[in-house]
Amino acid sequence: MGRDGGGPGASRWRLAAAFGVGAAALAVVLAVPGTLADPDSTGDRAPPAPSAPGPGVGWGLTHTEHSADEGAPAARARVEKLLRSRPMPQNEAIMGWGAGNPEPAPGRYDFAAMDSRMRLIRRSGGTPVITLCCAPDWMKGGKPGAENTDWSQENLEKAPLPEHYQDFADLAAAIAEHYPFVRHFIVWNEFKGFWDEERGRWDYEGYTKLYNLVHRALKKADRSLQVGGPYLGMDSVDPQHTDRGAPEGAEGAWGRMDQRVVDAFDYWNEHKAGADFVVVDGATYPTGGEPLPDAFAATDKFTDVSEWIRRRTGGLPLWWAEYYVEPADAAGAREGWSERHRVAVQAAGLTALAKGGVTSAFHWNPEAQAGTSCAGCVWRPTGRASGGGALPMYGLLSRFHAEFGPGTRFRRVTVAATDKERVRVLADDETVLVVNTLDRPISAEVDGRRFRMQGYEVKWLRR
Template identity: 60%
Template sequence: MGRHGWNAGARRWRLAALLGVGLVALALLVTVIGTLPGDRDDTAGTTPDGGKVHGTPAVPRATGPDVGWGFTHTRFSAGHGDPAAVARAGKLLGSRPLPQNQHIMGWGAENPEPVKGRYDFEGLDQRVDLVRATGGTPVVTLCCAPDWMKGGRPGADATDWSRAALETAPEPGHYDDFAALAATVARRYPDVRHFIVWNEFKGFWNDAENRWDYEGYTRLYNLVHRALKDVDPDIMVGGPYLVADSLDPRAEHASDTLKGPWGALDQRVLDAFDYWNRHKAGADFVVVDGSSHTRDDELLPDEFAATDKFTAVGDWVRARTGGLPLWWAEYYVEPADGADERRGWSETRRVAVQAAGMIAMVRGGAASGFYWNPQKEKGPDCAGCLWSPTGTADGGRPLPMYGLVSRFSAAFPPGTAYQDVEAVGRGLRVLADDRAVLVVNTLDRATTARVDGRRTALQAYEVRWLDR
C-alpha cells in the first residue's frame, strides 16, 4: 500500500544483495529447507506454446479460489540480507508455510520489462524461488507497469522508482502491452495459480469528474483476465483491489447506506466497485483493501470497535458478487502519523487489535487475506513486522505478529466451518471452529471470562488460543 511505505525494488541493492550476499544467503536457506524446486536458468523449461518456464514448478499448495491467510512481501524481505538471518527466516517460513504475495514491479522486484520485449525477471525469480523453497502458496499481484507503458523513457537505468511513478497507471494505448506482460509472467511461473490485477486503482482517477476512472481500470482488468485465461483457463484471477476508504459520516461523499459507528464508506468507492462488478469479463475471487480507521486517521468509536468495518464491507461486497470468494489484499488497524511511522502502541496491543480485525474479516465472509509486512532492512526494532530484519546476523527471528498470522492461517484455513461458542465476559472477541478457539481481550486491563465452558484469566490485550 503506497501510503504505508512503497518499498520499491530500487536497484541500489540489486548488485550487492541479489548477486552477492543474497545468492549466498539463498544457498544457505536451501541447505536448511531443502533443495529448490529448480534453478534460475531461463532454459529450465518451456510451456507448450513455447513460453519460458522459470525453474521446475512446485506443486501448488492451493488450487481453489481461496488460499487462506498469509502475507505480502515488501522491499526488504526474507530472501536477502545476512546469510545466517536469511537462513533463519527461511526456516521459520518453511516450518508453517503461508500464502505469500509478490508484486511484479516494486516491493522487491525490478522493472520486469524495461524495454518492450526485453525482460528482467531476476528479482521476481528470487521471490518466487523463496516462496517455493519455503513451501508457500505463491500469489502474484500484477502491478506496477514499466515506464514505457506510462509515457516514460524505456530502459532499466531510466526506471523511475518514485512513489509518483509507481502510482501511475499504464496509458490506455498500452493496456494490451500490460496484458501481454501479465501473460508472460503467467507462462514463466506455471505453478502460480492466483493473480490479482493491479493495486488500489493506482493512477486510475478521473480528475475532471472527481471520481475513480473505473472505466479505464475495468478495461485493463478485462484484457488481463482474458490474456491469463488464454494461457491457462484454470488460472484464477481477481480484482478490483479497491481501497475501501471510510469517512466521517457527515463528510462529502460519505455513503448513506454503508455506514456504522466506524464511519461511512466513500460513495465513490462503492460506485467504482459496482461498475467493475457489472462490466467485468469474469472473476474467480474478489479483492478489497482497507483500514479500520477513517481517511483522517480516526478510530471510531475505538480501535477495536472500528474493526467492525471489515465485517460490514465484506457483507456488502459478497451481497453484490453472488458470494464470490472474498480476499483482503491489505488490511490495516493502526493509523500512521505524519512521519509514516507506527504509533506508540505496545506490540501486545497491536497484535490484539490485529486479531480483532482478522476475526471481523472472517465474519464478513473472507477466507483469504494478506498481511502487509512492514519490514525494515536492519535494526533491532520492527513494529508490526513478522520477523526481525535480516540485514544483521541475529535477524530472521519470529516476532509476535508472525505468531498470530501463522497460527490463524493454520487454525482457520479455507473451508473452515466456524461454530458459535459460549463467551461470558467484558471486551471479548472470539472465533472458533471444532478444533480451536481464538480469544482476544480488548481491555487495557486483566479480566476473567468464561469461554467454551472454561474459566479463563486474561491479561490486558491478551490473545489466547484454546484447544477444543
C-alpha cells in the same frame, strides 16, 4: 499498498526507499521469458503439473522492499526455517517493493529480482500469489531501457496509458509463463493512476478495461489460473459526513462507505470479464481520521464491508490484499503502540474479516531495513547474522492460518454477558480464539470455561 491515510487523490501507499532493489537483483536478464521451474535455479526445466487451484489461499503476508531473499545467510536461513514450520501464502508485486522493472523495453524481460523472491517463497513452502502492479515506464509514456526507469512515487503510481493496456496484459501472460507454479494473480493495486481529478471520481471504466484485457490474457495462457480484482481501497468517511457517504452502502459506528468507492466497485462488478475471486483492501478508520469508536470496535468495518461485497458479487470468494487497524502506518506512527496491543488489534481485525466471509488476507511488510526489531513486522531484519528471528506478529499470523485456513467452518460460541464487550471471539469445531480488548487483566467466560487473561492477551483454546 501501505496506507498513509490520504484521500483518493493521494498515493496511500508506502514507498520503500524509492523502490530500490538489492545489489543481487541488478544483474539484468534481457530475453524472452523462460520458466522459473526449480526453487534453486532459473533454468527452463518444466515443473510438475500444478494441482487445480482453489479460490482461497488463506492468511499470509506481502513482501515489500526488504525481505529474507537478501541479507546475512544465517538470518535468511532462519526465516526460511521459520516459514517452513508453518507455511503461509506469500504475495509479491511485479515492479517495486523489492522487484525491478520486469520489461524495461518492449519484449525484453528482466525477472532477476522477482526470481529471487520466488525462490524464497518456494523454499519456505509458501503458496505464491502475484500482484500485477506496477507498469514499466514505456507503458506510461516514459523512455524504454532499465537505465531510464524512474523509481519516484509519482511515476510508480501511474497507470499504463490506454494504448498500452494490451501490452500490460501481454506482460502478465509472460509472467504467468515464467512462473508456471503460480496459480493466483491479482490485477493491479488500489486503482493507482486511475483517479480522475477533473470529475473527482475513480476512472473505473479505464481500470475495468485494463482488468478485462489482463483477465483474458491470463485465461488464454491457462484457463485454470485464478484471477481477481479490483483491489480497490474500501475507503470510508466519518458518520457525520454526509457529502461523500454512501446512503445505501455499509455503515456502522466505524463510519460509512465512500460513495465514490461504491460507484467504482459496482461498475467493475457489472462489467468485469470474469473473476475467480474478489480482492479489495482498506483500513478500519475513516479517511484522514481515527478508528471509531475505538481501535477494536472499528474492526467491525471489516465484517460489514465484507458482507456488503459478498452480497454484491453473489458470494464470490473474497480476499483483502491489505488490511490496516492502526490510526496510521506512516513512518514512525507504529511506535505508538506496544507490540502486545498491536497483535491484539490485529487479531481482532483478522477475526472480523473471517466473520465477514473472507477466505484470504495479507499482512503488509514482514521486514524492516535495519536494526534488531520492527513495529508490526513478522521477523527481525535479516541484515545481521543474528536477525531473522520470529516477532510476535509471526505467532499470530502463522497460528491463524494454521487454525482457520480455507474451508474452515466457523461455529458459534457462548460468551458471558459481562464479557461480550471485553473480548473478541472466533471458533471452529476444534479451536477458540479469544482476544482481550482491554489493557488490564480480566476474568472471562467463553464456551462454558472461565479463565484469566492478561491485558491485550490473545489466547488460543482447544474445544
